[in-house]
Amino acid sequence: MDIYLPIANLAVNGFVIIALGALVGFLSGMFGVGGGFLTTPLLIFYGIPPTVAAASASSQVTGASVSGIFAHLKRGGVDFRMGGVLVFGGIFGTGAGAGLFALLTELGQIDTVINIIYVVMLGGIGTSMALESWRSVRALRSGKPLPARKRRHHPLVASLPWRWRFYRSGLYISPIAPLILGFLTGVLTMLLGVGGGFIMVPAMLYILGMGARVVVGTSLFQILFVTIASTMMHSVTTHAVDIVLALFLLVGSVTGAQIGARFAQKLPPEYLRLALSCIVLLVALRMVIGLGWRPAEIFTVQPL
Amino acid sequence: MSWRPACALASLLLVGTTAPAAAQQQGQAPILVPDVSQHQIELRSGFTGAELLLFGAIAYPGGRIPDGQIDIVVVIEGPRTPITVREKAKLGGLIWVNAESNSYRTAPSFYAVASSRPIADIMDDREAYVYEIGLKHLQLSPLQVGDTQEQLRFRDGLIATNMADGRFAQSTGSVEISQKLLYSARIAIPASVPEGRYDASTYLVRNGKVQAAEETEVVVAKRGVEQFISLAADRYGFLYGLAAILLSLGLGWLAGVLFQRRQ
Numbered sequence: 001m002d003i004y005l006p007i008a009n010l011a012v013n014g015f016v017i018i019a020l021g022a023l024v025g026f027l028s029g030m031f032g033v034g035g036g037f038l039t040t041p042l043l044i045f046y047g048i049p050p051t052v053a054a055a056s057a058s059s060q061v062t063g064a065s066v067s068g069i070f071a072h073l074k075r076g077g078v079d080f081r082m083g084g085v086l087v088f089g090g091i092f093g094t095g096a097g098a099g100l101f102a103l104l105t106e107l108g109q110i111d112t113v114i115n116i117i118y119v120v121m122l123g124g125i126g127t128s129m130a131l132e133s134w135r136s137v138r139a140l141r142s143g144k145p146l147p148a149r150k151r152r153h154h155p156l157v158a159s160l161p162w163r164w165r166f167y168r169s170g171l172y173i174s175p176i177a178p179l180i181l182g183f184l185t186g187v188l189t190m191l192l193g194v195g196g197g198f199i200m201v202p203a204m205l206y207i208l209g210m211g212a213r214v215v216v217g218t219s220l221f222q223i224l225f226v227t228i229a230s231t232m233m234h235s236v237t238t239h240a241v242d243i244v245l246a247l248f249l250l251v252g253s254v255t256g257a258q259i260g261a262r263f264a265q266k267l268p269p270e271y272l273r274l275a276l277s278c279i280v281l282l283v284a285l286r287m288v289i290g291l292g293w294r295p296a297e298i299f300t301v302q303p304l
Numbered sequence: 305m306s307w308r309p310a311c312a313l314a315s316l317l318l319v320g321t322t323a324p325a326a327a328q329q330q331g332q333a334p335i336l337v338p339d340v341s342q343h344q345i346e347l348r349s350g351f352t353g354a355e356l357l358l359f360g361a362i363a364y365p366g367g368r369i370p371d372g373q374i375d376i377v378v379v380i381e382g383p384r385t386p387i388t389v390r391e392k393a394k395l396g397g398l399i400w401v402n403a404e405s406n407s408y409r410t411a412p413s414f415y416a417v418a419s420s421r422p423i424a425d426i427m428d429d430r431e432a433y434v435y436e437i438g439l440k441h442l443q444l445s446p447l448q449v450g451d452t453q454e455q456l457r458f459r460d461g462l463i464a465t466n467m468a469d470g471r472f473a474q475s476t477g478s479v480e481i482s483q484k485l486l487y488s489a490r491i492a493i494p495a496s497v498p499e500g501r502y503d504a505s506t507y508l509v510r511n512g513k514v515q516a517a518e519e520t521e522v523v524v525a526k527r528g529v530e531q532f533i534s535l536a537a538d539r540y541g542f543l544y545g546l547a548a549i550l551l552s553l554g555l556g557w558l559a560g561v562l563f564q565r566r567q
Contacts, residue, residue, distance in 0.1 A: 004351045004495065006530040007537055011352045011495035059552040066556030067563075108390045108402040116399075228549050235545025239537050243548050244349075250552055254559035291399040295392055297468060299461030304386040304407060 007242035008052045014248055016046065021252025025064055028253070029260025030267075031276045034061040034195030034223050037122065039249065040114075041283055048245070050111050055234035055241045057193030060249040062227040064257045065195060065220045072217030079168035079214045083221040085175045086182035086200075090226035093186015094233045101190060101238065108302065112291075114192060119287045121188075125198055126280035133273035140270055154207045169210040169218070177208060182222060189230045195223035198280070334370075335363045336518040338506040343520070345493060346527040353495045356380065356522065358504060359488035369484050375419065375426045375509040376479050377437055378489040380522065382414030382471075383500035386447075389462045406458035409445040413498040415466075416473040418489045420481055423474075427512045435507060435514055439463050439474050470494035499524050 001014040020042055028035030036057050043053035072078055104110040160174035181203055185196035200219045204210045210218070235241050264272060338360035345354055358378045364370065386409050393403035419426060423438040432441040444462070446455055466472035471494070479489040487506075501523055508516040526534050536544045 002350050002352045004347060004349045004530060006347075006526060006533040009347075009496055009498070011350075059548050062549065063552035063556035063559075066553055067560030070557075070560055108388070108405060112399070112401045228553075231548050231552070232542070232545040235537070235548060236541040239541060241537065241545065241548050243533060243537075243544070243551065246548055247551060247555075250555045254555050258559055258563040293400075294394075295400055297465055298392050299458070299465045300390050300392075300402070301411075301462060301465055302388045302390065304388055 003244060003248065005048075005052075005242050005245050007056075007240060008048050008245060010047070012046070012048070012245075017245065017248040018252040020046070021060060021249035022256035023252075024060070024249075025253030025256025025258075026260040026263070027256075027276070027279065028064045029068075029257035029262075030264040031260075031272060033197045033201075033276070034065055034227070035253065036061040036189075036192070036194035036196075036227075037118070037198060037280070038283060039253075040193040041118065041287065043245075049240075050114060051105070051238055051240045052242050052245070054114070054191065054193035055231070055238055056243075056245045056249065058189060058195075058227040058230045058234070059241065059246040060253050061193075061195040062224060062231065063250040064253050065224045065227070067254060067257060068261070069217065069220045069224055072220060075217070076168070077214050077217030078221050079166055079210070079218045080221075081164070082166045082169050082171075082178055082210070082214075083218045083225075085178045086185075086218070086222040087225040087229075089179040089182025090186035090189070090222060091229045093183040093188075094190045094226065094229045095186075096183070097187040097190025097230070098233045098237045100187065108300075115287050115291050117188070117192060119284055119291065121199065122280050122284035122287070125202065126277050126284055128202070129273060130277035130281060133270055133277055136270040137274055140268070154209070166210075168214050169208070171208065171210060173208065181207070182226070185222070186226050186229070189226050190233060193230075195227050197223050332365050333515050334365065334508055334510075336506055336508055336516045337361045337363060338504075338518045338520060340504050340520050340522060343522055345497070345522065345524045347497075347499070347525065348528050348530050351495060353497075354493045356491045356493055356504070357488060358491065358506060359486070360506060360518075361486055362484065362508060362516075370510070372510065374481065374484050375421055376481055376487045376489065377417065377419040377423070377426070377507040377509060378479065378491065379437060379503075379505045379507070380414065380416045380491050380493075381412045381503045381505070382498055382524070383502075384410040384412050387411045387462075389458050389465075391458065391461060404454075406455065407447040408462070409447055411444050411462065412442065413500065414471050414502065415439065415442065416475075416491045416493075418475050418478045418491055420476070420479040420487075422476050426509050427514070431513060435517070437507065439467075439472055470496060471498075493524075497524055499526060 002011050003014040004011045024035040024038045027038065039057040039060055040053050043057065044050050101110065104113050160176045162174050163172050164175050165172050185200055188194060188196050188199070197219050200222060201215055204215045204219060205212065231241060338358065341357035386407065388405050388407045390402040390405040392400045395401045417438055423432055432438050436442055444459065463472055479487060481487045501521055503519055504522050505517060505519045507514050525531065
């Protein structure tokens, strides 16, 4: 099934795009992440221009996070106050990201920067997640439970002024910390087309010290709104959202997400985390190779 | 100034007035009657590329077919645009990043040439530069002056990159001439072809000189839904974004509802 993508200006196989969306959706449903960090690189490997890939991937993340958020809303797993602060920061972040995107495109360095951010982020988070889950799996096998980690926020967060109460998160901290976190995730969403869940969740747990019960739901809440903002920002500034590409990705991913979510209930979470960290590290490794390998095309042509 | 812009100017004047016209005045130049299989290439869903057939007849003055070899060259050229070509270099022995760049004012967005024999065998470089026949003879009007070695490297890089993308092509043998009277040439148009008004030119070459040149227009444009989407994305960014957002929200919600029921 050949599909002509009107914004990317090329023909792709529709089934490949649906399958790609389904794969990412399956993983996102299984692990509770948006999956944007897989969609963008996979689309680029498939030959979609990086800008179009990043712009269209964010609408796929929106779709994947919608169905997830309903379940969390029902359980009361969303801290709206915290989510609101994060989204507020995130919307400014997408604005700043749009400026950065335009600047880097003009300098001709956008692709390199996208690749380097991916390597650093995925590599760092993948490694720490792998170590942590490996310890839990070992503990699970030997039957000796790990000492429970004390929930507390980072000392730097505690030093910020104007504290607010975030009841559902069980926190009394300055809104500046989540504001900055939301801002940074917004920038990343704009540049990479990711929701940022895989940064947001660890940051909420270990930097803000939020209660585990509301972390995933609040992260989904923030992802939903920030990817919406980023889709809009791309539509208005780069004009690179390919709605046909997004449609095919969405069809695959929303279905895959549901199947993945069912599948996840059958597996212990420690193994899930270990598997996710392996996937994250593989993507990072592929990116490192891409950066260091002599590219097939030394020259690139860009319209002025 | 470098010689390139001057040469481009000279070629404009030559193509416009002197060369084939002078021969025609003497009443001995053949006339080309060209046509093209389609004047419109529509980019719609399912478009995976097309093949353009350029064909036509050659009419000789007095109906006398001349002795010796004749050659046909066809050129399809997309709209000319300013571009930047960037060259990747290894930074600190570690990663490949874009380093130096060169800009051009008039690079064709698409250029495909087909000839009955290799261009070097048909005409000399001068004639080829005048008519811009062959990738080697394109006038790109570089914006920078100086180091010609570097300019050559970027020029070669631009041509190689565009050839790999299917935007530039040069071939021999896909042009057939029968009885020195009829000709046909096939040119492949890839799926990634840029939009715009294309010039399809046909040249009749004899004794190393272009004896007749004719031009027709081929329009490459998105049509139907693709045209609508592309226009909406460019002109109504906000509404387009809204549509994309509603689509993703709707599909996400729908999948949630459908799968909930099945449980």
